Amino acid sequence: MRRAFNFSAGPATLPVPVLERAAAEMLDWHGSGIGVMEMSHRGREFGEIFERCEARLRELLAVPANYKVLFMQGGALAENAILPLNLSRGGVVDHVLTGSWSKKSAKEAARYCDARVAASNELDTAPHHRSLPVPASWRLSPGASYVHLCSNETIDGLEFHEVPDLRALGSDAPLVIDCSSHLASRPIDWSRVAVAYGGAQKNIGPAGLTLVFVREDLLGHALAACPSAFDYSVVAANGSMYNTPPTWAIYVAGLVFDWLAEQGGVEAIERRNIEKAALLYAAIDGSGGFYRNPVDLGCRSRMNVPFFAHDERLHAPFVESAAARGLVQLKGHKSVGGLRASIYNAMPLEGVQALVSHMQEFAASHG
Numbered sequence: 001m002r003r004a005f006n007f008s009a010g011p012a013t014l015p016v017p018v019l020e021r022a023a024a025e026m027l028d029w030h031g032s033g034i035g036v037m038e039m040s041h042r043g044r045e046f047g048e049i050f051e052r053c054e055a056r057l058r059e060l061l062a063v064p065a066n067y068k069v070l071f072m073q074g075g076a077l078a079e080n081a082i083l084p085l086n087l088s089r090g091g092v093v094d095h096v097l098t099g100s101w102s103k104k105s106a107k108e109a110a111r112y113c114d115a116r117v118a119a120s121n122e123l124d125t126a127p128h129h130r131s132l133p134v135p136a137s138w139r140l141s142p143g144a145s146y147v148h149l150c151s152n153e154t155i156d157g158l159e160f161h162e163v164p165d166l167r168a169l170g171s172d173a174p175l176v177i178d179c180s181s182h183l184a185s186r187p188i189d190w191s192r193v194a195v196a197y198g199g200a201q202k203n204i205g206p207a208g209l210t211l212v213f214v215r216e217d218l219l220g221h222a223l224a225a226c227p228s229a230f231d232y233s234v235v236a237a238n239g240s241m242y243n244t245p246p247t248w249a250i251y252v253a254g255l256v257f258d259w260l261a262e263q264g265g266v267e268a269i270e271r272r273n274i275e276k277a278a279l280l281y282a283a284i285d286g287s288g289g290f291y292r293n294p295v296d297l298g299c300r301s302r303m304n305v306p307f308f309a310h311d312e313r314l315h316a317p318f319v320e321s322a323a324a325r326g327l328v329q330l331k332g333h334k335s336v337g338g339l340r341a342s343i344y345n346a347m348p349l350e351g352v353q354a355l356v357s358h359m360q361e362f363a364a365s366h367g
């Protein structure tokens with residue numbers, strides 16, 4: 001067996017000890033004689049797995065007691081509809097547009113409510129977004145049911161290093177964040193965030209699980225058309241077991257949370273993520289123009305690093321030669337082209353070091 005360093009944006013690399021443990025327990029979980037995939041979600045064994053997973057997650061992200069954690073399905077794209085169905089009350093909601101994913105969210109929300117654009121970076125140097133609109137410039141609608149933003153744009157490589165404080169902007173609307181691609185890479189400031197959601201397959205575990213954190217006082221206002229299985233109140237009242245939850249993905253996510261706790265928790269992993277990102281951006285910026293990243297220094301993503309060679313004909317040979325040395329999934333998203341390295345929690349520093357060495361050698365031999 002040969003493990004590659006996998007820079008995929010998602011589904012993405014998982015910690016090796018997690019995969020080993022899942023493999024070891026595959027046929028017989030803790031002497032039960034059955035594997036997790038084969039268990040009733042209502043049985044005692046899975047109950048234990050589920051409770052431990054939620055408790056660990058709450059501990060790691062310091063989730064306040066007045067927030068529900070919902071284990072759902074459908075991914076962040078389904079949440080783009082589920083969210084307005086639950087929280088818009090059919091009224092006005094504000095969206096901040098900062099890249100591909102936040103634009104998709106606004107478009108979907110408009111099917112269910114009056115979705116307005118409070119701010120956008122669309123005019124900043126197309127085709128690549130460079131910056132995030134400064135919160136003081138946002139045009140927030142009075143009485144909006146919520147304000148939505150994407151705290152890490154996976155494709156464009158932009159990250160809010162701090163989520164804005166809406167109260168400081170004169171708004172008491174709840175802030176909703178799509179944090180799919182940096183969930184658990186850093187702490188969440190719950191004094192500013194009312195709802196957070198994300199698919200698991202970037203930084204948490206296998207595809208199929210969507211995590212939703214929702215402040216309790218926002219529950220109970222779903223539109224009549226909201227499917228019961230997607231009604232946050234129904235999901236919460238049933239402990240995420242109104243219908244069968246993605247049991248295997250929850251189990252593996254729980255193993256990832258155990259691993260994260262062993263790494264020292266979210267603050268410790270954040271420090272390492274900062275170190276890994278600094279190393280990679282330094283290699284790009286220090287390449288004498290061979291590589292470039294278009295994003296302003298203050299809003300570069302620590303998780304998803306898009307970069308471009310000075311000549312686009314070099315992208316394919318770069319990807320190919322990287323793969324030959326075990327550095328895989330480095331092709332940029334089809335909508336922006338170029339290259340992209342996703343360096344989530346589970347990507348070790350050695351993986352980023354190996355990528356940087358490859359970048360330097362490639363530049364030297366194609367200069």
Ligand SMILES: *Cc1c(COP(=O)(O)O)cnc(C)c1O
Nearest residue numbers: 075076077078101154180181199
């Ligand atoms: C991946 C991603 C999505 C889409 O997630 P699905 O699970 O495919 O629905 C949405 N938003 C962000 C920020 C993402 O990274």
